Amino acid sequence: MNTGIVYTGIPSAEELAGCPGVPTEVRMKKGRVAVIECVQQIPCNPCEGACPFGAITIGEQITNLPCIDVDKCTGCGLCIVRCPGLAITVVDKVLNELEASVDFPFEYIPLPAEGDIVEAVGRDGQPVCKGRILKVKKLPSYGGTTVISMAIPAEYADTVRSMKRLPTERTDKRGDK
Ligand code: SF4
Numbered sequence: 001m002n003t004g005i006v007y008t009g010i011p012s013a014e015e016l017a018g019c020p021g022v023p024t025e026v027r028m029k030k031g032r033v034a035v036i037e038c039v040q041q042i043p044c045n046p047c048e049g050a051c052p053f054g055a056i057t058i059g060e061q062i063t064n065l066p067c068i069d070v071d072k073c074t075g076c077g078l079c080i081v082r083c084p085g086l087a088i089t090v091v092d093k094v095l096n097e098l099e100a101s102v103d104f105p106f107e108y109i110p111l112p113a114e115g116d117i118v119e120a121v122g123r124d125g126q127p128v129c130k131g132r133i134l135k136v137k138k139l140p141s142y143g144g145t146t147v148i149s150m151a152i153p154a155e156y157a158d159t160v161r162s163m164k165r166l167p168t169e170r171t172d173k174r175g176d177k
């Protein structure tokens with residue numbers, strides 16, 4: 001079976017391994033850092049201008065893959081909502097002794113609330129484990145995108161990249177339209 005972004009819409013392990021936006025394991029073990037899973041050479045670059053610390057470089061050739069400077073990245077997450085491809089997360093592999101966290105863009109309603117236990121999903125949208133919502137960040141400058149911060153068991157830090165959509169009946173209950 002063919003794998004990879006062109007065939008499945010999901011980057012393969014090989015594509016991610018060669019991706020200049022994915023931090024090294026050494027950096028991941030130091031705490032929050034942007035993980036830019038952008039593996040296609042598309043003409044796109046808003047992530048580069050989004051980083052106030054100059055941690056993302058694409059350069060003059062707009063089809064270059066974004067490159068992360070892990071020493072400059074503070075894990076602030078400002079770049080997450082600027083990516084139209086929803087390719088950027090911020091991962092903290094050392095949230096505590098047992099858990100990691102992943103901050104990801106979420107464009108659906110209803111939104112979860114802090115403390116909710118949800119289905120954490122992988123790049124393919126399939127459930128991986130339970131996640132605990134840490135923060136729900138919805139700012140005017142984010143446009144229609146919310147950034148969710150979610151705690152997960154540490155062993156799934158390389159696998160989980162989002163959460164499953166919540167049932168729509170919650171929309172009515174919370175008036176969260
Ligand atoms: S998380 Fe913050 S510091 Fe890191 S690349 Fe994104 S905008 Fe820059």
Ligand code: SF4
Nearest residue numbers: 038044046047083085
């Ligand atoms: S904004 Fe997103 S899709 Fe565009 S180059 Fe940056 S990471 Fe890739």
